[in-house]
Amino acid sequence: xxxxxxxxxxxxxxxxxxxxxxxxxxxxxxxxxxxxxxxxxxxxxxxxxxxxxxxxxxxxxxxxxxxxxxxxxxxxxxxxxxxxxxxxxxxxxxxxxxxxxxxxxxxxxxxxxxxxxxxxxxxxxxxxxxxxxxxxxxxxxxxxxxxxxxxxxxxxxxxxxxxxxxxxxxxxxxxxxxxxxxxxxxxxxxxxxxxxxxxxxxxxxxxxxxxxxxxxxxxxxxxxxxxxxxxxxxxxxxxxxxxxxxxxxxxxxxxxxxxxxxxxxxxxxxxxxxxxxxxxxxxxxxxxxxxxxxxxxxxxxxxxxxxxxxxxxxxxxxxxxxxxxxxxxxxxxxxxxxxxxxxxxxxxxxxx
Amino acid sequence: xxxxxxxxxxxxxxxxxxxxxxxxxxxxxxxxxxxxxxxxxxxxxxxxxxxxxxxxxxxxxxxxxxxxxxxxxxxxxxxxxxxxxxxxxxxxxxxxxxxxxxxxxxxxxxxxxxxxxxxxxxxxxxxxxxxxxxxxxxxxxxxxxxxxxxxxxxxxxxxxxxxxxxxxxxxxxxxxxxxxxxxxxxxxxxxxxxxxxxxxxxxxxxxxxxxxxxxxxxxxxxxxxxxxxxxxxxxxxxxxxxxxxxxxxxxxxxxxxxxxxxxxxxxxxxxxxxxxxxxxxxxxxxxxxxxxxxxxxxxxxxxxxxxxxxxxxxxxxxxxxxxxxxxxxxxxxxxxxxxxxxxxxxxxxxxxxxxxxxxxxxxxxxxxxxxxxxxxxxxxxxxxxxxxx
Numbered sequence: 001x002x003x004x005x006x007x008x009x010x011x012x013x014x015x016x017x018x019x020x021x022x023x024x025x026x027x028x029x030x031x032x033x034x035x036x037x038x039x040x041x042x043x044x045x046x047x048x049x050x051x052x053x054x055x056x057x058x059x060x061x062x063x064x065x066x067x068x069x070x071x072x073x074x075x076x077x078x079x080x081x082x083x084x085x086x087x088x089x090x091x092x093x094x095x096x097x098x099x100x101x102x103x104x105x106x107x108x109x110x111x112x113x114x115x116x117x118x119x120x121x122x123x124x125x126x127x128x129x130x131x132x133x134x135x136x137x138x139x140x141x142x143x144x145x146x147x148x149x150x151x152x153x154x155x156x157x158x159x160x161x162x163x164x165x166x167x168x169x170x171x172x173x174x175x176x177x178x179x180x181x182x183x184x185x186x187x188x189x190x191x192x193x194x195x196x197x198x199x200x201x202x203x204x205x206x207x208x209x210x211x212x213x214x215x216x217x218x219x220x221x222x223x224x225x226x227x228x229x230x231x232x233x234x235x236x237x238x239x240x241x242x243x244x245x246x247x248x249x250x251x252x253x254x255x256x257x258x259x260x261x262x263x264x265x266x267x268x269x270x271x272x273x274x275x276x277x278x279x280x281x282x283x284x285x286x287x288x289x290x291x292x293x294x295x296x297x298x299x300x301x302x303x304x305x306x307x308x309x310x311x312x313x314x315x316x317x318x319x320x321x322x323x324x325x326x327x328x329x330x331x332x333x334x335x336x337x338x339x340x341x342x343x344x345x346x347x348x349x350x351x352x
Numbered sequence: 353x354x355x356x357x358x359x360x361x362x363x364x365x366x367x368x369x370x371x372x373x374x375x376x377x378x379x380x381x382x383x384x385x386x387x388x389x390x391x392x393x394x395x396x397x398x399x400x401x402x403x404x405x406x407x408x409x410x411x412x413x414x415x416x417x418x419x420x421x422x423x424x425x426x427x428x429x430x431x432x433x434x435x436x437x438x439x440x441x442x443x444x445x446x447x448x449x450x451x452x453x454x455x456x457x458x459x460x461x462x463x464x465x466x467x468x469x470x471x472x473x474x475x476x477x478x479x480x481x482x483x484x485x486x487x488x489x490x491x492x493x494x495x496x497x498x499x500x501x502x503x504x505x506x507x508x509x510x511x512x513x514x515x516x517x518x519x520x521x522x523x524x525x526x527x528x529x530x531x532x533x534x535x536x537x538x539x540x541x542x543x544x545x546x547x548x549x550x551x552x553x554x555x556x557x558x559x560x561x562x563x564x565x566x567x568x569x570x571x572x573x574x575x576x577x578x579x580x581x582x583x584x585x586x587x588x589x590x591x592x593x594x595x596x597x598x599x600x601x602x603x604x605x606x607x608x609x610x611x612x613x614x615x616x617x618x619x620x621x622x623x624x625x626x627x628x629x630x631x632x633x634x635x636x637x638x639x640x641x642x643x644x645x646x647x648x649x650x651x652x653x654x655x656x657x658x659x660x661x662x663x664x665x666x667x668x669x670x671x672x673x674x675x676x677x678x679x680x681x682x683x684x685x686x687x688x689x690x691x692x693x694x695x696x697x698x699x700x701x702x703x704x705x706x707x708x709x710x711x712x713x714x715x716x717x718x719x720x721x722x723x724x725x726x727x728x729x730x731x732x733x734x735x736x737x738x739x740x741x
Contacts, residue, residue: 327723332362334362335365335399336399336400336403338397338399338721
């Protein structure tokens with residue numbers, strides 16, 4: 001009688017489903033980690049096989065850390081899926097301080113019964129996004145919850161990066177006179193996701209703009225003779241441009257005036273928003289950034305953005321003014337003026 | 353967006369604005385009420401108030417469907433969802449309307465009620481067919497615009513024998529409300545109403561036509577211009593009202609002639625008449641009981657009428673004492689006149705219904721126009737300080 005030592009039947013990624021044993025910490029958990037996560041994310045740090053990753057300490061600068069939970073429904077949408085989104089979201093949060101993202105950690109909460117084929121697709125998309133961004137996923141965790149207690153899969157990612165010494169880009173730095181730039185057309189992500197929701201059956205050619213923006217940020221910083229002239233960077237995700245500008249206005253204690261005619265929106269996004277009764281200014285983006293800079297460098301910065309593939313559609317959309325009420329005002333295309341307020345309530349449920 | 357951008361053209365807008373400015377008479381007040389929330393929204397969103405001379409004032413009327421929905425009606429819907437275990441379907445804006453006990457549909461949902469937002473009445477019927485084991489109720493609100501689709505699903509539900517579907521009907525009628533405003537208590541007290549003309553409904557008029565307004569234009573001597581919801585429509589409608597006031601006319605004119613006819617959409621009217629009949633009286637939030645101002649489901653469709661099916665009894669619930677929504681909806685007060693406005697009543701935590709939908713007078717003013725009020729009060733303060741010095 002002979003049996004092959006340590007033989008394990010490979011996981012059936014075609015027809016299999018997640019069950020409670022995959023999260024129990026036993027052999028099935030280990031096998032899922034080996035055959036899916038470790039194999040797909042493969043890098044030196046992950047290969048250490050510890051509960052944590054031992055990482056080289058940057059020789060100078062400050063550590064930047066950001067975390068982001070991803071609960072999007074549906075999991076797959078035109079232009080991306082929860083996997084690449086969970087990489088881009090956190091890379092962008094780190095990059096918005098001007099930092100170079102270095103490492104990612106990922107935590108999965110998976111619902112019992114979730115198809116392994118979908119999980120594999122998501123993990124592969126994550127790995128591809130991380131490789132493309134040059135930011136390895138160095139540690140992770142997997143938990144399984146009972147059926148009905150999750151919605152397929154939730155992914156939480158944490159990113160660590162390093163910001164050059166002295167660099168000070170943050171939401172409190174906006175000053176009256178600053179110029180407001182946006183890196184491209186707005187609203188694609190929200191509309192792409194919305195187009196797939198069960199009760200909204202319209203076909204659209206709009207794909208999510210999900211992308212990692214750190215190389216764009218580095219290109220912008222490299223173009224500036226003095227990086228201190230770049231005051232604020234932020235990615236207008238949930239709540240869109242309107243909410244992000246209001247956040248910055250409040251943090252910095254300033255007002256803003258933007259020009260509706262200068263705000264780039266694709267005609268198909270505008271049309272979809274018209275149908276759904278949405279305002280593109282409040283719709284989420286996952287691959288765009290807003291930059292506030294000193295007026296004398298605005299042209300240089302805009303040119304640097306437009307020279308980068310992720311900033312081709314960059315535009316100057318407005319200026320920062322003194323206003324103790326922190327209003328964001330907009331000169332409408334029509335010729336009037338109005339407040340662009342915070343988003344009230346939820347405009348779209350679970351989009352990132 | 354062909355056929356939309358043309359109606360949002362800034363150059364045309366400036367042209368009409370110049371005409372309005374040239375034609376208004378100094379010393380004459382032009383107080384116009386836009387009845388519909390769609391107009392209120394357009395005026396706020398495109399900054400139209402900025403483009404009008406100071407003696408042209410727009411008064412936001414009661415034509416925001418969620419704003420006029422009384423607390424007691426929302427309470428009925430919440431009790432169906434929380435206590436009777438139905439799947440309650442409704443249009444998005446209805447979710448946040450404040451009800452009794454600090455509840456709203458969205459808060460009831462958080463407490464476990466199965467409440468779903470739908471984009472059309474037929475989605476609710478589809479849901480009922482997909483879940484034959486559950487009772488599905490469509491919480492139907494709105495003016496004549498949303499009424500025909502509700503009539504259609506009721507007819508379909510009966511034809512297809514969908515026994516687990518019913519409608520909680522809260523559809524209301526526009527002409528009755530306008531007449532009520534003109535005949536309101538304030539009007540009788542003051543002797544004259546501070547309204548010199550009406551921007552008449554857009555989408556509602558597509559359904560009912562321009563005819564139903566003729567009666568009160570004549571009776572109350574008020575000009576009505578039926579006007580589209582695009583900002584250029586609104587500008588043109590205002591210009592037409594200014595011209596009527598200047599020439600002492602009180603007629604029903606139709607700016608929205610590309611879709612509105614004198615007799616309206618007769619197929620829609622037919623199906624509405626087939627499924628609905630007049631209610632003797634209906635409570636409107638802010639206006640109180642208004643006779644023959646709403647629709648109920650005909651006895652032939654009783655099996656699909658949630659009020660009959662679940663034996664629901666309406667109970668009136670008063671608004672917050674300091675809430676001025678009623679006076680604001682009648683055009684007697686402005687949002688900023690209310691003590692609650694912008695303090696305890698904001699779009700995040702609305703106390704009154706006008707703060708709920710962005711078509712509501714208070715929410716529109718809060719979200720789009722309040723910088724103007726702040727600027728005015730700031731400059732008033734500066735002026736006072738200068739005088740004091």
